[in-house]
Amino acid sequence: MRILKLALLAGLAAVTALPAAAEYKEEYKISTVVPAPFPWGIAAEKWAELVGERTDGRIKMKVYPGAQLVSGDQTKEFTAMRRGVIDMAVGSTINWSPQVKELNIFSLPFLMPDYAAIDALTQGPVGEQLFEILRDNEVVPLAWAENGYREVSNSKHPIRTPDDLKGLKMRVVGSPLFNDTFTALGANPTQMSWADAKPALTTGAVDGQENPLSVFTIAKMQDIGQKNLTMWHYVADPLIFALNKDVWESFTPEDQEIVMQAAKDAGAHGIEVARKGLTGDDNSAVEEVAALGVEVIELTPEERQAFVDATRGVYADWKEKIGPDLVNQAEESIANR
Numbered sequence: 216m217r218i219l220k221l222a223l224l225a226g227l228a229a230v231t232a233l234p235a236a237a238e239y240k241e242e243y244k245i246s247t248v249v250p251a252p253f254p255w256g257i258a259a260e261k262w263a264e265l266v267g268e269r270t271d272g273r274i275k276m277k278v279y280p281g282a283q284l285v286s287g288d289q290t291k292e293f294t295a296m297r298r299g300v301i302d303m304a305v306g307s308t309i310n311w312s313p314q315v316k317e318l319n320i321f322s323l324p325f326l327m328p329d330y331a332a333i334d335a336l337t338q339g340p341v342g343e344q345l346f347e348i349l350r351d352n353e354v355v356p357l358a359w360a361e362n363g364y365r366e367v368s369n370s371k372h373p374i375r376t377p378d379d380l381k382g383l384k385m386r387v388v389g390s391p392l393f394n395d396t397f398t399a400l401g402a403n404p405t406q407m408s409w410a411d412a413k414p415a416l417t418t419g420a421v422d423g424q425e426n427p428l429s430v431f432t433i434a435k436m437q438d439i440g441q442k443n444l445t446m447w448h449y450v451a452d453p454l455i456f457a458l459n460k461d462v463w464e465s466f467t468p469e470d471q472e473i474v475m476q477a478a479k480d481a482g483a484h485g486i487e488v489a490r491k492g493l494t495g496d497d498n499s500a501v502e503e504v505a506a507l508g509v510e511v512i513e514l515t516p517e518e519r520q521a522f523v524d525a526t527r528g529v530y531a532d533w534k535e536k537i538g539p540d541l542v543n544q545a546e547e548s549i550a551n552r
Contacts, residue, residue: 243276246304250280258360258485259305265477287410290389303458322450324526335552355463358478360485362452369423370440377525386412386424395529437507445512
């Protein structure tokens with residue numbers, strides 16, 4: 216009997232010593248600014264879908280677009296995720312740059328001339344350094360996606376030279392770097408959220424805006440007077456899949472691997488969608504916009520250089536603010552792409 220009791224006690228002790236099963240939330244909220252069918256929303260939805268499939272529904276993730284988890288203020292998304300108000304996000308490097316100054320590197324005017332340059336940064340040492348900085352800020356980055364190159368449109372006249380921007384009221388995102396860039400070009404920039412931008416363009420409160428071509432077409436910008444579009448590739452907007460550190464650490468190592476790989480797969484899909492019709496011999500996305508009655512201007516190298524020259528002062532100032540070493544690394548990565 217004594218032996219039996221000892222065996223039972225030993226068994227109970229062993230059971231007690233077993234690690235407790237992970238307690239997962241019923242739902243994990245993913246913040247985004249725009250929903251599907253924008254490439255941004257598609258990438259976020261794909262992430263949730265893949266995680267659900269690969270965990271047999273144990274981890275349920277749901278996308279909340281429109282920055283609704285932060286009352287529409289997309290520039291507060293990173294802070295909310297860091298504090299645990301938001302579980303996860305597929306966020307814009309632009310929107311997170313007020314809290315993480317190094318993310319402004321993607322908004323340096325005319326740093327990245329082509330998609331290979333974007334990839335050289337996100338998939339190289341610059342991307343690795345940025346992810347380390349995010350981890351230092353209690354946020355766990357997992358993968359990259361893409362919103363695309365931001366092109367400029369307006370309701371007044373074609374833009375071919377910096378002088379064509381003078382006096383135009385331009386909606387820009389809530390980043391001081393964008394304000395400085397358009398001010399240097401002679402425009403009158405007005406910072407506002409995307410939720411406020413379309414009504415402002417509709418009423419004529421602002422004359423123009425800058426956004427990826429996918430946003431232009433899906434949001435039907437041509438119907439609110441944006442009849443002049445210039446393809447100038449002045450900045451790009453990589454997206455980052457990330458989640459709150461405590462949420463990440465609540466997952467088992469096996470589930471961490473699933474969530475990360477799903478983010479990488481969803482990001483690759485999102486990049487493919489964002490670049491469709493804009494690479495190689497496929498110019499169909501530009502042709503689609505032109506068919507809507509929009510005058511689409513593709514700058515010559517000489518015309519583009521005029522914009523580069525007009526914004527060199529802004530570039531130099533912000534290189535110091537972002538960190539010269541990081542920008543130098545970016546320039547080197549692009550030169551060697």
